[in-house]
Amino acid sequence: MDTVLRKLACFVCLGFLLAACTTTSTKTAEQANISWSSGLNKRIVLIEPDITLGSLTAGGAFDPRADWTRAAEQLIDQETAILLKEKNIDFAKADNLQNPRSIQVAKLHSAVGRSILLHLYGAGGQLPNKGKALDWSLGPGANTIRTDYNADYGLFLFVQDSYTTAGRAFMMVGAAILGANLQGGTQIAFTSLVDLKTGDIVWFNRLVSTAGDLRTPDPAKKVVRNLYEELPL
Amino acid sequence: MLRAGFAALAYLMIPVMVFTGPVSALAAVEAIDQSPGYKPEEDTDEGGLWMMVEDAERATKRSPLLVKDEALNTYVRTLTCRLAGPHCGSIRVYVLDIPHFNAAMYPNGMMHVWTGLLVRAENEAQLAFVLGHEIGHYLERHSLERFRKAKNTSNFLAFFSLIAAGAGVGIAADLATLIALGALFSYSRDQEREADARGFDSLVQHSLDPRAGAAIWSNLIEEDDAAPRKRRSPFFSTHPSPKERFETLTARADEIASFAGETVLGTQRHREAILPHRLAWLLGELKRAAYDEHLVLAERLLQTEPRSGELLFFKGEIYRKRNEEGDLEAARAIYERAILQPDVPVEAHRSLGLTALKLKNNALARRSFETYLERRPDADDRQMIEFYLQQL
Numbered sequence: 001m002d003t004v005l006r007k008l009a010c011f012v013c014l015g016f017l018l019a020a021c022t023t024t025s026t027k028t029a030e031q032a033n034i035s036w037s038s039g040l041n042k043r044i045v046l047i048e049p050d051i052t053l054g055s056l057t058a059g060g061a062f063d064p065r066a067d068w069t070r071a072a073e074q075l076i077d078q079e080t081a082i083l084l085k086e087k088n089i090d091f092a093k094a095d096n097l098q099n100p101r102s103i104q105v106a107k108l109h110s111a112v113g114r115s116i117l118l119h120l121y122g123a124g125g126q127l128p129n130k131g132k133a134l135d136w137s138l139g140p141g142a143n144t145i146r147t148d149y150n151a152d153y154g155l156f157l158f159v160q161d162s163y164t165t166a167g168r169a170f171m172m173v174g175a176a177i178l179g180a181n182l183q184g185g186t187q188i189a190f191t192s193l194v195d196l197k198t199g200d201i202v203w204f205n206r207l208v209s210t211a212g213d214l215r216t217p218d219p220a221k222k223v224v225r226n227l228y229e230e231l232p233l
Numbered sequence: 234m235l236r237a238g239f240a241a242l243a244y245l246m247i248p249v250m251v252f253t254g255p256v257s258a259l260a261a262v263e264a265i266d267q268s269p270g271y272k273p274e275e276d277t278d279e280g281g282l283w284m285m286v287e288d289a290e291r292a293t294k295r296s297p298l299l300v301k302d303e304a305l306n307t308y309v310r311t312l313t314c315r316l317a318g319p320h321c322g323s324i325r326v327y328v329l330d331i332p333h334f335n336a337a338m339y340p341n342g343m344m345h346v347w348t349g350l351l352v353r354a355e356n357e358a359q360l361a362f363v364l365g366h367e368i369g370h371y372l373e374r375h376s377l378e379r380f381r382k383a384k385n386t387s388n389f390l391a392f393f394s395l396i397a398a399g400a401g402v403g404i405a406a407d408l409a410t411l412i413a414l415g416a417l418f419s420y421s422r423d424q425e426r427e428a429d430a431r432g433f434d435s436l437v438q439h440s441l442d443p444r445a446g447a448a449i450w451s452n453l454i455e456e457d458d459a460a461p462r463k464r465r466s467p468f469f470s471t472h473p474s475p476k477e478r479f480e481t482l483t484a485r486a487d488e489i490a491s492f493a494g495e496t497v498l499g500t501q502r503h504r505e506a507i508l509p510h511r512l513a514w515l516l517g518e519l520k521r522a523a524y525d526e527h528l529v530l531a532e533r534l535l536q537t538e539p540r541s542g543e544l545l546f547f548k549g550e551i552y553r554k555r556n557e558e559g560d561l562e563a564a565r566a567i568y569e570r571a572i573l574q575p576d577v578p579v580e581a582h583r584s585l586g587l588t589a590l591k592l593k594n595n596a597l598a599r600r601s602f603e604t605y606l607e608r609r610p611d612a613d614d615r616q617m618i619e620f621y622l623q624q625l
Contacts, residue, residue, distance in 0.1 A: 064281035
């Protein structure tokens with residue numbers, strides 16, 4: 001769907017309290033030449049995904065839930081593997097990096113990913129000299145992950161998903177009566193694809209959604225599809 | 234900390250804490266003591282809290298601030314274990330190189346001990362008081378109470394917490410974050426009192442000097458009094474005033490004085506454990522540039538070891554870096570005393586040279602720089618010092 005239309009659709013659904021709505025916004029680096037090492041199976045490594053599910057309390061605080069998070073982690077892994085398999089790509093997971101250099105790369109990504117979110121997507125956060133292109137890199141240090149996991153590309157993923165509690169829903173209805181729009185549970189996710197040879201971030205996607213329950217298989221599948229649909233691989 | 238330890242929840246909690254007003258009803262936590270090896274169910278809010286803290290523990294293990302020295306860790310761990318008794322197996326101690334007085338106990342059994350605490354504790358008993366206090370917060374599950382309270386009082390903040398959570402990718406367990414969070418979180422008045430009582434009891438139980446709690450408080454009060462009003466230690470943002478806590482602990486120590494029996498301070502053991510690191514930690518303190526407070530600390534340490542070369546060096550550094558009216562002269566005098574002590578760090582000669590340079594005492598500068606290079610031929614700032622020598 002055209003992104004303008006999509007934005008418009010989302011804007012419209014903001015008017016409806018519990019209306020479900022999902023937007024994704026992908027960016028691809030201009031010089032993203034996807035190339036795989038010859039002789040190797042195409043392989044991607046998912047690097048320490050940061051997934052947290054919880055509920056939104058009546059007061060609006062985020063209340064993390066361990067069981068939901070675990071369920072979502074499993075479903076996301078499963079669906080990601082299936083999706084990549086369709087593209088003929090093997091999928092590995094680096095859940096607990098040991099190599100200190102790789103740990104530094106992962107830490108660096110948490111800062112760079114956040115910066116991309118802020119400066120490329122955030123309203124008013126644009127850097128005057130950086131422009132709108134996705135031209136961010138973690139540097140060739142990312143190579144350690146490439147060697148350790150035998151993968152040409154790394155995938156980073158951040159998901160924070162909150163669900164409306166009964167108390168929050170009650171507050172939302174109350175607010176609606178008073179003419180205010182109180183936000184319900186929201187899913188925020190972003191993912192980036194890194195060329196582990198150069199460290200360049202070749203593709204980035206952000207997802208904001210008020211629908212798609214990650215705790216159950218079918219919606220989780222949809223979320224993973226939304227996230228990786230436009231993966232340039 | 235003698236405040237809450239919640240770095241993990243940074244991104245979720247900052248907005249909550251900033252806007253939280255006074256609250257009346259505190260969600261009480263049912264069980265008083267958690268049993269050894271306790272682990273909450275995953276589908277509870279406590280399970281969620283643990284999950285977040287476990288992430289923080291993973292970040293702690295990778296933190297560049299983590300002090301890995303085996304002997305030091307063994308010392309702190311052994312003492313913690315003694316105090317924790319049956320809970321020993323549930324508590325994991327991490328020593329972090331942070332120049333502030335603090336220790337923090339997280340709900341899942343992770344304990345942070347900051348080097349600023351180790352360097353300020355004068356003996357094992359004082360350290361034991363603080364550790365016992367922290368274990369008290371842990372056993373009574375105070376952080377869960379705080380967590381629930383914060384949750385129930387955070388009106389209209391969904392927006393803020395989500396933004397913060399969305400932006401807060403992973404956990405930045407850096408120094409600034411840790412300190413900022415420590416400042417944001419404080420346990421309630423009653424929780425601090427309960428934890429102080431626990432700390433005191435653990436001294437008595439283990440035949441450690443019952444006055445150690447009051448003593449460490451009074452040292453801290455003295456140091457904090459030297460701070461400019463606007464920069465008082467976050468440690469003192471906790472509710473029961475330090476003075477009140479000092480008085481309560483003194484009164485309790487008085488009560489039991491007659492039948493306390495033989496007690497120990499453990500000064501020697503503590504000194505042996507921290508001495509190999511002390512100079513580095515003290516110089517780390519200087520990064521805070523809280524010179525008036527550093528001076529109080531230096532004076533206090535010098536009272537017991539007036540001829541310590543490293544302590545004199547530390548004191549000289551404070552004056553040299555503060556660099557107010559007359560400070561350079563004071564620094565010079567102290568360095569000159571320091572270099573007469575057998576345990577003086579070689580860097581004292583360099584500092585004396587730099588001070589003399591500023592005082593335009595070229596002969597002294599030359600002598601000091603030459604001594605420095607003589608004793609440290611492979612100094613990495615050799616070229617710089619040689620350049621100074623040429624200029625003289």
